[in-house]
Amino acid sequence: MISHWRLDGDATDSQSSYDGVVYGDPVWIPSSQAKIGSGAIYMDGEDYIAIDANDYPALTGSFTIDAWVKTVGNNENQIIISKGQSSWRLGIEGQSNKIFFSCNGLSGTSYLPGSTSLIDGIWYHVAGVYDQLEQKMYIYLDGFLDNEANSLGTINPNTYDIWIGGDPEQPEPGYWWEGYIDNVRLYNHALSVSEIFYRERYHVDAKTGNDNNDGLKRQTAFETIQHAIEAADDGDIILVWPGIYNGPINFQQKAITIKSTADAAIIESPGDYGVLFYFGEQADSILENFIIKDSVVGISISGSSPTLRNLTVVGNDYGIDVWGYSFPQIESCILWDNEYSDIFTEAFPPNVTYSCIERTYEGEGNISVDPLFADPNNEDFHLQSQIGRYLPDQSNAPKPKPENWVIDEYHSPCIDAGPADVNPMQESMPNGGRVNIGAYGCTPFASKSPWPLKADVNFNGQVLTEDLYRFIENWIFTEPQ
Incomplete structure (x- = not known):
């Protein structure tokens, strides 16, 4: 993500430093009327936010624009966010009230209309995506594909600023936004369909x-x-x-x-x-x-x-x-x-x-055996491990501290007992190639287990020169039978 204008009372870019300047007299609405966060902006057709594009990354290849919008009945074409008609725009067609996404300079389709008319007074999540690798333009509405077209090439750059609520290249009636806008975001890559719907x-x-x-x-x-x-x-x-x-x-x-x-x-x-x-x-x-x-x-x-x-x-x-x-x-x-x-x-x-x-229950992969908690009397329910167990402290660090791993005499049967089709790579290495069950499974704080690599002699989840040294050392000092 390059920029995220939350529009919670100002035009600050919470992702980077590309803050906007507000022109006109828009109304900053409270969280009770906004879609996301603590506020949104209402523009009456004579307001806009300008973002200085002098240092802004040029969006000429794959990129994504998205925002939450609510229309109020304006029958004119309206711009949500734009770099100008000669470059790229995301807006709404006045007569149809459908989303449009334009990327000037592309071969094939450079102007893509949506297929669904928005209903006034309802919040919608709208997004435009240009995927240069796939040679496609997409419009998404509330996370669902609304239209797509074949497009290829490079989007025209220009020297205009980026405007929210208008077109910097056509600052005239017929393009100004009238309605509500919330949480505008720009990415310098194409979001996938699974990523496109905004989740706070x-x-x-x-x-x-x-x-x-x-x-x-x-x-x-x-x-x-x-x-x-x-x-x-x-x-x-x-x-x-x-x-x-x-x-x-x-x-x-x-x-x-x-x-x-x-x-x-x-x-x-x-x-x-x-x-x-x-x-x-x-x-x-x-x-x-x-x-x-x-x-x-x-x-x-x-x-x-x-x-x-x-x-x-x-x-x-x-x-x-x-x-x-x-x-x-x-x-x-x-x-x-x-x-x-x-x-x-x-x-x-x-x-x-x-x-x-504890009381046996039928089901695939279920077990009924002491999970071997570390110290349940003191609310430590990490699983005992002979390879490494995390010892919690009071710092509440977002990632495990290397010095907080300890070794136990016993090894919990709940380690590596999760489903085989779940990716274990969120767990700290070595993680045995399978997820743990219980509260710490699928997290970096999960107890460790030997990684199933034959050449991983020191069980750190990687095959490196240290494993070769350890093997040679063991071989040299092993007494012949």
């Missing part, structure tokens, strides 16, 4: 956060998970920093992902539920990489089918309760030392796979 990332930090913050980075994190859920929209991700968070946590029917970042966070709710799925949540409501403990019920599910992944559910009265017409997906979890039950189901058994469950 909210941060939560129990130690330094405040629910009056915007939550958009760790330095301005929220304090509570529930406040982040209230701020989030479908498709957003909530990143929770290490700490202890009080439940109950209610997903509120939102298709969001809530996951620990850095070392796993703890959710506990003495005398109450830890996490609730009660409003028809489906598989795109995802909870992962948490320790859930000391609650009446760790996770309670009713009439919902969420995804639960890499959780350690320990020391509750009941681990996971499943009620009514519910079909949750439970994968790579540890359920241990829950007093009355690990998984209770009223009717339909949930799909549980590659999990360690």
Whole structure:
């Protein structure tokens, strides 16, 4: 990403230093009316934001533009963001209210209209992509392909500034924006279809956060998970920093992902539920990489089918309760030392796979054997490892510290016990070529295991000259039989 103008009360570029200058008298609207973050901008057809292009990277090859917009009924052609008609523009056709994307200088198609008319008064995510390698132009609307065409070559450069809300090459009525714009972004590469739909990332930090913050980075994190859920929209991700968070946590029917970042966070709710799925949540409501403990019920599910992944559910009265017409997906979890039950189901058994469950539960890859936590009495649920276990400290560092790895006498059976089709490379090396189960699986804080390379003599996950030296040393000093 080159630039990200959040438009939360000003035209600051939060990604780089290409801040915009506001002209006219636009209205900065509050978070309650914005789509993302703490605000957006309303332009009345006589306002624009100019970004000095003197030092701005020339976008003549692959690039992506995207933004959130809401139209208000203007029947003229309107520009969302532009480098001028002779270069590139993203806008809306007045009569049809369809997105258009133009890249002057390309052979084949250089002007691409969308196929869907926008409805006034509704927020849409719009994006234009030129992929020079694939020789294609694309328009996306709310993450779905709206049109595409064959295009090749190089986009014309020019000397005009970049304008949000107008065309610097045609500063005249008929191109000014009238309506709402939020979160404009520019990339110097073509985003893939899986990347194109914007997902906000909210941060939560129990130690330094405040629910009056915007939550958009760790330095301005929220304090509570529930406040982040209230701020989030479908498709957003909530990143929770290490700490202890009080439940109950209610997903509120939102298709969001809530996951620990850095070392796993703890959710506990003495005398109450830890996490609730009660409003028809489906598989795109995802909870992962948490320790859930000391609650009446760790996770309670009713009439919902969420995804639960890499959780350690320990020391509750009941681990996971499943009620009514519910079909949750439970994968790579540890359920241990829950007093009355690990998984209770009223009717339909949930799909549980590659999990360690104290009371044996049928499912592919499931085991029922002591997970060998490091120090559960002191809330350290890392898995014991003879190759390397992370010893947590109070720094809450985003990455493991090299000096914090220790060696254990025993080796947990939950290491490398996850599904074989999940990429293990998020785990620190050596990682055994397979993910761990439990709260630390699929993270850099996962306990280590020998890498399955025959020539990796020192088990560091790499085959280097050090392995050759170690082999020669062992061979020379091995007594003949």
